[in-house]
Amino acid sequence: KNEVEQSPQNLTAQEGEFITINCSYSVGISALHWLQQHPGGGIVSLFMLSSGKKKHGRLIATINIQEKHSSLHITASHPRDSAVYICAVNYGGGSQGNLIFGKGTKLSVKP
């Protein structure tokens, strides 16, 4: 069964804290995505990666293919980072295009 597991489910942080959200998956993938969903429902793609590490501003995403694990880090967190962060994967074969999602991590950053 193809599963994507995220932790923690909920996370509350103080402004300025370093945040880590974890994602693990059960079988080999062709790519992993980190998405951000704000309360209105709109989803923004933050990163797509198949190896190594990517950085965009205060956000860093890493992936370890051997361990089937990825992390999303937020440095110097800010209240505007409050959102649901979702890990999603592309599995190979005929289902290569569509995404399979984790249940999301709800992040709340307090001022």
Next chain:
Amino acid sequence: EAGVTQSPTHLIKTRGQQATLRCSPISGHTSVYWYQQALGLGLQFLLWYDEGEERNRGNFPPRFSGRQFPNYSSELNVNALELEDSALYLCASSLWAANQPQHFGDGTRLSIL
């Protein structure tokens, strides 16, 4: 560049009716994906279209169907609506190639009374 657009924003139906949701992808994108996000549940894959063909289908009953038009826009049709079909339906588009980022629309919120 216009993003992925979905219509309508909200749709209210009653049990047994049929609903049609529409999606226009980003210009140049040939792949369109439909996802369902029911309250309290995560995002689930519904359908994937590329170049007018259905490429993959999620674990949903046949009353969920769709199509992709020659201009790459897409429709999602849901027949014989049930209460549990109430959800946010998101459309995404991408270039057709392995492992492309997907760009999401703002969704259609379907409410079944």
